Amino acid sequence: MESRDRRHRSGLIAAGLLCAASIASAAPERYVIDPAHTYPGFAIGHLGISQLRGRFNKTTGWIELDRQAKAGRLDVTIDVTSLDTGLAPRDRNLLQGTFGAALFDAERFPEMHYRADRMVYDGDVPVAIDGELTLLGVTRPVMLVVRGFQCAFNPLRLAQGCGAQATARLKRSEFGMLGLESWIADEVDLVIDVEAYPETLPTAGRAR
Template sequence: MEYAIDPEHTYASFEIDHLGFSTQRGQFNRSSGSLEFDPEARSGKVDIRIDVASLDTGLAARDEVLRGADWFNAGDFPDLLFRSQRFVFEQDKLVAVEGTLVMLGVLKPLRLEISRFKCGLNLASRKRVCGADAQGSLRRSDFGLSNGLPFVGDEVRLRIQVEAYLP
């Protein structure tokens, strides 16, 4: 079954070290995509598009800099894309999704660990839904995003909370 990512309940957020003093956080407020899941075959597929222009760190001036050519370059690379290649199960429990992240035109493997995954009937909307909490780590320099190193950390912790509904 193919589910559509619900942009009102799906967020990608990140954490990064700032000068060794603190952890800075931000999120992307717009995303879209699809999820296919077959529990009996223990397989699935997920495609998520994250709108770089929706970056939000809580400080508008910083957001403009991060969207600019020296950082995420939203003008030339408007999307971050995650495409799964394999769902990883332990018995009947989904524990990870392995795939590819595309950022700044660079493709790199990314494994997202799944801390929560559930499909069922949303009693409020009366629609079938699958939801997940996923997290992974990447080195931003692997994607050519090395501005500010070593003062701004290289390791980025990416979290994606997603809900997807049957049409």
Template sequence: MTTLRPALAAAAAVACLAAAVPVHAATYAIDPTHTFVTFEIPHFGTSTNRGRFDKKTGSVQFDRAARTGKVEISIDTASINTGVGPFNEHLRSKDFFDAANHPTATFVAERMVFDGDKVAEVPGRLTLRGRTHPVTLKATNFNCYDNPMFKREVCGGDFVATIKRSQFGVDWGLEMGFPDEVRLLVQVEAIKQ
């Protein structure tokens, strides 16, 4: 029995060391062909103005088993696309995104909130026009799958948030009745590296 004690102690020590070794999250690169940031804002209570940013880059650190993750996304503000040329130009101007002086908007999150093994929300910080404020992206859909073309895991989903544009210095049209609240729809897929 005394010879078993050192062996058990050694096994326990190895188990503790193994448990203490941090699990490293895998890196996923944003797939620009399946990642879009779209905004929606009501137009005088009739239709809804929509636009999306066509150029974006970023990465995700993700560990489903440990329920941890980080996100960094950069958006080219000049890539705004509403399908209407003059509207795009107005949105690029100082009245809205001021793309000449603020060419990049960023979203950075240091953690993810999980429901089981699925991401439920991503609380982070949005920087737009040089101003940074907290924004939480809530998942309406999330999944991971083995992509048959890339032969790698892809994770992603659909996320929503509502922001007040005036917090970011986008005040144009408020006095005319355009709403301050803007709905963001974020469709993202990221490929395991």
């Protein structure tokens, strides 16, 4: 009788552990953006001749995925002063203004933000993010299209990371970025490559 009771209790404990594991696996997963492998970039027409490309070298934030509920959230901050177009004098002009055009106006608006609380899924893979971008103090909706979402084990971190590329097209004039219209196009293509790791990972953010 005692042996049977012990087996019964063991079975209840095992069932409880399985239930807890199931609940844990269904919980939203939060990932911290790895600034060493995340680069928001852009391309914009220059004089009707070519595309000027640039990126921002400092990005922080988090992404939360709930694949079972087909939901997700994110909060990302981009350091505007980390602008890098490959030419320092041009970066200064874009950040501080030139020919009477403020452009990024980094002294007043040193950061831009993207926040979202809605994701679109195809199966268990996010394919779009419906959020809002704040640039130059102006907040407007921006839908990001997500491509190439995948997760894999990083042997240097000993952890599973996830990454993707997000793209969008917007008009700088809608955010109050005016000036140099005859030199620089209004439409801007965004290309954001992101890599992120679980929030509990102690090595998150290291350049590996």
